[in-house]
Amino acid sequence: MHFGTISHWRRQLCTGALSPAELVQELADTIKQHNPALNAYISWDTEAALAEAAQADLSKPLGGIPLAIKDNICLQNQPTRCASRILENFISPYDATAISRLRAMGAIPFGRTNMDEFAMGSTGENSAFGATANPVNPAHVPGGSSSGSAAAVAGGLAIAALGSDTGGSIRQPASHCGIVGVKPTYGRVSRYGLVAYASSLDQIGPLTQNVEDAALILNAICGHDAKDSTSTRKDVPDFMAGLGQSIKGCRIGLPREYSSEGNAPAVKAALQRSIRALTDLGAEITEISLPHTEAVVSAYYIIACAEASSNLSRFDGIRYGYRAQGTNGLDDLYSKTRETGFGPEVKRRIILGTYVLSSGYYDAYYARAQKVRSLVARDFSEAFKQVDLIIGPTAPTPAPLLHDKTMTPLQVYLADIYTVPANLAGLPGISLPCPQESGLPVGIQLLAPPFAEVNMLRVASALEQQFSAR
């Protein structure tokens, strides 16, 4: 079902078995044939990609490799619509820094992947361009918000993809689709050209078929950028450095709070299997505690929606995107444009964010959530005094059914419990598929201290090997 990894296609390209243009054409044909069933892409420009392929520099680490890009990452001269009606006509005049870095390493950005509108959602259903199907079982959602990126990679419509992760939007769809997803440490990847949802939580990262491909993409996209004031000046390591290395003696923490009764049986079993595999590899598993786990979803939704209500005020029908017609004066133009341009989940979050920032409620909600965030981050810094990494589920259940109308927004939000802590505390995290004998995919999450991606990828690749050896 997969399209072949980056290293597979690099070998094919470098031995001359096919040309970059032939690879782009093969991918384009596959997308054309199979995308209608999945709706993983909302646009793709084969002509532009073929033109780039003709110039591809195969001496670069990603030379000639087409990569799918989530619709909220700016791609020069291509639609960048965040799967929203309000940006239906928007053509990005510039590349996001992550994209210029991919290009500098020889990659060819190709195709805009579907998503929950403005990255708000965890099922892919909140898209103005329709829902995406899970390639493993099309009756189920692929997860979200990087729904199209995950479905494209898992469904054989992309070699690998970029997504963005504000509260789990890379890791959770990776888990639901049975692929690898990495959220880097906050500040590792420039957010310049990533359409902002919640600026203190957003990070760009890869969705790939294996850990090695994720490391290859991280090597390209990480690094300081003067255009993002939150981008870190820390040295960029070789993210491949730990792959294939022994993990003997590695200390891995299992939070008591993550073995909840609410976890589905398949998720509990996957966690047990991963712990056994890690023990077999010589890692030491220790039970730890993250006492503020119960508070993370509340803190996250207050902070994320507050930031969103401010960030999304720029969509007003004046400078870009959709403008409502037949309005009466400026205020009416704003209100009608936003009313018809935004989908229901975006409106819901803007209202929640506006409320928690409004006079009289700021201290009770927003200021308190930011203090609880400090406590959550402190839980992790205490835990990382005892252990090198933390293991747990990526999501409490496998992928839910598409169009399940029985869940209230609150119930959907509560399922983010295992992914939002990494965003609140700025930590790197990876979701890795734990092989299932039958049924839907289940991912296992590893969390690491800030900037410890190399060690996190080392353990993930050892676990991946152990799983595939069985």
Add this chain to the structure above:
Amino acid sequence: MQKPTIDVAYIARLAKLELTPEETERFTADLNQVLEHVTQLSAWDVEGIEPMYHPLPTDDATRADIPGESLSNEAALANAPASEDGQFRVPKVVESAH
């Protein structure tokens, strides 16, 4: 904290969203449920705890103030729903008092 209730119509006006009556009703129910859940934050002791506005200490982000390349006027206006004479065109801003 007492049980919260959200005046969605008022907040929507602040956020410049013109909701339909159905949306107002639906969001009121959805968000009251969310708010009831998030009031659990008041159970945690945050006395003396600093708010964490950023996940990691930010580096010194200042740079020399030297003009660099930026979007051309034409590129900046290319996505505008309406423009004229190199500027964004908007409806009349000064309205009669009401």
